[in-house]
Amino acid sequence: VRTLKITLAYDGTAYVGWQRQAAGTSIQGLLEAAIARIEGEAATVTGAGRTDAGVHALGQVASVTVPSASSSIACDAYVRALNASLPEDVRVRAVEEAGDGFHARFSARAKTYRYRLTRGGVASPFESRYAWHVTHPLDVSAMRAALEACRGEHDFAAFQSTGTPVRDTVRTMLAARITEAPTPTLQVVEQSAPLLILELTGTGFLRHMVRAIAGTLVEIGRGRWPPSEMAAILASRDRARAGPTAPPQGLFLVSVDYPASPLGGVVEDHSARNGV
Amino acid sequence: VRTLKITLAYDGTAYVGWQRQAAGTSIQGLLEAAIARIEGEAATVTGAGRTDAGVHALGQVASVTVPSASSSIACDAYVRALNASLPEDVRVRAVEEAGDGFHARFSARAKTYRYRLTRGGVASPFESRYAWHVTHPLDVSAMRAALEACRGEHDFAAFQSTGTPVRDTVRTMLAARITEAPTPTLQVVEQSAPLLILELTGTGFLRHMVRAIAGTLVEIGRGRWPPSEMAAILASRDRARAGPTAPPQGLFLVSVDYPASPLGGVVEDHSARNGV
Numbered sequence: 001v002r003t004l005k006i007t008l009a010y011d012g013t014a015y016v017g018w019q020r021q022a023a024g025t026s027i028q029g030l031l032e033a034a035i036a037r038i039e040g041e042a043a044t045v046t047g048a049g050r051t052d053a054g055v056h057a058l059g060q061v062a063s064v065t066v067p068s069a070s071s072s073i074a075c076d077a078y079v080r081a082l083n084a085s086l087p088e089d090v091r092v093r094a095v096e097e098a099g100d101g102f103h104a105r106f107s108a109r110a111k112t113y114r115y116r117l118t119r120g121g122v123a124s125p126f127e128s129r130y131a132w133h134v135t136h137p138l139d140v141s142a143m144r145a146a147l148e149a150c151r152g153e154h155d156f157a158a159f160q161s162t163g164t165p166v167r168d169t170v171r172t173m174l175a176a177r178i179t180e181a182p183t184p185t186l187q188v189v190e191q192s193a194p195l196l197i198l199e200l201t202g203t204g205f206l207r208h209m210v211r212a213i214a215g216t217l218v219e220i221g222r223g224r225w226p227p228s229e230m231a232a233i234l235a236s237r238d239r240a241r242a243g244p245t246a247p248p249q250g251l252f253l254v255s256v257d258y259p260a261s262p263l264g265g266v267v268e269d270h271s272a273r274n275g276v
Numbered sequence: 277v278r279t280l281k282i283t284l285a286y287d288g289t290a291y292v293g294w295q296r297q298a299a300g301t302s303i304q305g306l307l308e309a310a311i312a313r314i315e316g317e318a319a320t321v322t323g324a325g326r327t328d329a330g331v332h333a334l335g336q337v338a339s340v341t342v343p344s345a346s347s348s349i350a351c352d353a354y355v356r357a358l359n360a361s362l363p364e365d366v367r368v369r370a371v372e373e374a375g376d377g378f379h380a381r382f383s384a385r386a387k388t389y390r391y392r393l394t395r396g397g398v399a400s401p402f403e404s405r406y407a408w409h410v411t412h413p414l415d416v417s418a419m420r421a422a423l424e425a426c427r428g429e430h431d432f433a434a435f436q437s438t439g440t441p442v443r444d445t446v447r448t449m450l451a452a453r454i455t456e457a458p459t460p461t462l463q464v465v466e467q468s469a470p471l472l473i474l475e476l477t478g479t480g481f482l483r484h485m486v487r488a489i490a491g492t493l494v495e496i497g498r499g500r501w502p503p504s505e506m507a508a509i510l511a512s513r514d515r516a517r518a519g520p521t522a523p524p525q526g527l528f529l530v531s532v533d534y535p536a537s538p539l540g541g542v543v544e545d546h547s548a549r550n551g552v
Contacts, residue, residue, distance in 0.1 A: 011401045056402075079398070088404040122355070125287045126332075128364040130402070 002071055004078070005098040006031070006045070006062045011089040013129045013249070017053045018060070027051070027090060031062060034085045038073065039066050048104040048256040049111055049205075054248035056130065058114075059093070059255040063104035104256070110174055110201055112254040115214040115246065117196040131195070132214070132250040138221035140178060140196065145227035146220045147176050149234060150200075150213060157237040159216070161208035161245065169237075171209075175201040178217075199254070208245050216243035278347055280354070281374040282307070282321070282338045287365040289405045289525070294327045294336070303327070303366060307338060310361045314349065315342050324380040324532040325387055325481075330524035332406065334390075335369070335531035339380035380532070386450055386477055388530040391490040391522060393472040407471070408490070408526040414497035416454060416472065421503035422496045423452050423474075425510060426489060433513035435492070437484035437521065445513075447485075451477040454493075475530070484521050492519035 008031070016024035020032075028045055035043040048061040073081070078095040086092065101107070116131040118124065123133035150173050157169040181195040198214055216233060219225055220243075233241045284307070292300035296308075304321060311319040324337040349357070354371040362368065377383070392407040394400065399409035426449050433445040457471040474490055492509060495501055496519075509517045 009401050011404075083398065088399065089401045091398050091401045093398055122359065122367050122369060123364065125285050125365045125367045126406070128287075 001065050001100070002068050003063060003065050003098045003100055003102050004075075005094075005096045005102060005104070006064065006082075006092060007094040007096075008060050008062065008090065008092045009058050010056060010060070010091070011129070012051060012054050012056045014087075014089060015053065017055065018047045018049065018051045018057075024053075027057075027060070028062075030086055030090055031082070034082045035064060035066065037085050038078070038081050041067065046104045048108050049253045051251075051253055052208075052248050055251045055253070056249075057253040060253050061104045061108070061256040061258075063098065063102055063107075102258075107258050108256050109259055110203055110257040111205060112175075112199065112201040112257075113205065113210045114252045114254050115198040115200075115210055116250045116252070117198070117214070117218070119196065129249050132218075132247050134218055134221075136218075136222045138196065138218065139223060140180070140221065142223070142227045143196075143217045143221040144178050146217060146230035147178060147198075147213075149231040150176050154234050155237055156206055156209055156234070158233045158239055158242045159209045159212035160206040160239060161212070162239050166206060169206060171205065172203045173200060174203065175199070210251060211246040211248070212239075212242050212244075214246035214250070218246065219243040277341050277376070278344050279339060279341050279374045279376055279378050280351075281370075281372045281378060281380070282340065282358075282368060283370040283372075284336050284338065284366065284368045285334050286332060286336065286367070287405070288327060288330050288332045290365060291329065293329045293331065294323045294325065294333075300329075303333075303336070304338075306362055306366055307358070307368075310358045311340060311342065313361050314354070314357050317343065322380045324384050325529045327527075327529055328484075328524050331527045331529070332525075333529040336529050337380045337384070337532040337534075339374060339378055339383075378534075383534050384532050385535055386479055386533040387481060388451075388475065388477040388533075389481065389486045390528045390530050391474040391476075391486055392526045392528070393474070393490075393494070395472065405525050408494075408523050410494055410497075412494075412498045414472065414494065415499060416456070416497065418499070418503045419472075419493045419497040420454050422493060422506035423454060423489075425507040426452050426476075430510050431513055432482055432485055432510070434509045434515055434518045435485045435488040436482040436515060437488070438515050442482060445482060447481065448479045449476060450479065451475070486527060487522040487524070488515075488518050488520075490522035490526065494522065495519035 010027055016026050018027045020026045020029045028047060031045050032043050043064050043066060045062040045064040051057055075095040075097065079092050082092040118127045118131040118133045119138060153170060153172045155170050160166065160169055177199055179197045181197050198217065200210055216230065220227055220229060286303055292302050294303045296302045296305045304323060307321050308319050319340050319342060321338040321340040327333055351371040351373065355368050358368040394403045394407040394409045395414060429446060429448045431446050436442065436445055453475055455473050457473050474493065476486055492506065496503055496505060
């Protein structure tokens with residue numbers, strides 16, 4: 001057998017999310033069908049992050065074990081073959097040989113997510129699929145001060161979507177920052193402020209965690225709560241105290257980090273935790 | 277009566293184009309329906325440029341004459357009312373009072389179009405709706421040299437789509453340039469080269485003219501023809517000599533210029549010419 005590490009980018013607008021569903025087209029389903037076309041038999045891929053409907057990826061990582069018969073297909077040819085049968089809004093960026101033990105989810109050491117916010121009176125029609133448009137003025141300094149509380153190891157239960165309990169809700173936020181991006185190329189509508197980008201890197205994320213943090217930061221940015229409320233919400237472990245879940249279209253899975261290894265992935269430490 | 281000048285931006289992906297068609301949703305139809313909802317009676321709008329299906333606009337301009345009864349609605353309230361009933365991928369940027377004689381098409385003095393090209397091995401999934409992905413290496417200097425021939429007054433018959441003859445095919449290209457844009461915010465796939473942007477400003481454009489020029493420039497950039505071929509194609513007035521019509525999704529109507537006037541538009545000179 002051969003284990004492949006597949007890095008892909010996709011526009012999630014048209015899909016039900018990463019994971020196969022009873023109805024609708026999933027990214028996982030598309031990728032599995034494309035691999036089956038190459039391999040001549042069914043394949044099951046595992047994704048590092050289960051992105052929801054409308055959520056995008058710049059660097060999702062999937063692992064798959066295929067028959068060794070395909071070993072004759074070099075990795076770069078595999079990229080071309082996959083892209084030839086995938087729709088244009090799903091692109092494979094790289095295919096790499098991985099060690100037998102490589103698992104896109106369990107081998108992951110950290111993930112980085114980005115949440116994009118546009119501001120101002122009239123939203124750009126070119127950002128409606130890729131950002132949350134917030135019309136209220138936002139105090140970015142207050143949002144940055146609040147975000148400080150999320151750094152490091154915390155119990156993030158207050159930011160876990162209800163109805164999907166995970167026993168262990170402790171995660172480590174390795175990096176958290178808010179940056180203001182220059183006007184995107186396609187940004188055409190006069191904005192009162194540049195794009196706001198929330199970027200979080202952590203060992204793992206609970207379901208809807210990034211979006212719940214984004215929604216809470218917007219409440220603080222609007223002045224509904226002081227920056228200190230973020231620490232209080234975390235300490236409460238109560239989802240009802242946090243802000244609303246921000247809409248999916250602003251969220252991007254940016255990258256997944258794995259420990260360096262000669263074969264790109266044999267890892268003993270299965271400690272990374274999953275979620276979006 | 278009251279004549280309004282409406283500036284709008286739209287993502288053309290989901291639409292049949294600017295103009296009302298027998299089947300499908302048009303931008304014109306959406307705007308007319310939104311105005312009718314405000315005015316309580318049917319309205320007919322005129323667009324400065326008849327963008328095709330899949331073509332976008334950053335600054336399309338439309339004119340409409342409405343009953344004076346609506347005069348109580350201030351322009352900024354009109355913007356909000358229109359946007360409230362338009363889909364998110366069509367946004368009204370401004371509504372202004374125009375003089376009685378203002379006509380979005382006939383009063384226009386110049387239009388600017390932009391055509392976006394992405395390059396490299398794997399296209400970004402986030403550019404598939406907004407650019408033409410060209411995999412061949414392109415000689416940008418050769419393209420720039422060729423574009424020189426398009427500047428000024430010429431008979432552009434060679435760049436007019438077949439089957440839609442216009443008697444007078446002479447137009448004046450006021451500005452023409454090719455720029456390389458920095459990587460867009462959402463550009464995630466490693467590109468071998470930055471985005472290429474062709475920007476043309478002219479007194480008027482024939483149907484498919486920008487796309488035929490873009491398609492011809494790519495043939496020259498690929499090295500199929502020398503830069504001098506552009507002048508020869510223009511002189512031939514023969515559509516069959518020019519390159520293919522570039523795909524619609526790379527094209528943007530950027531802006532429409534009108535002579536300055538106290539009321540924003542009463543113009544006697546109806547010399548601007550239409551087309552895409």
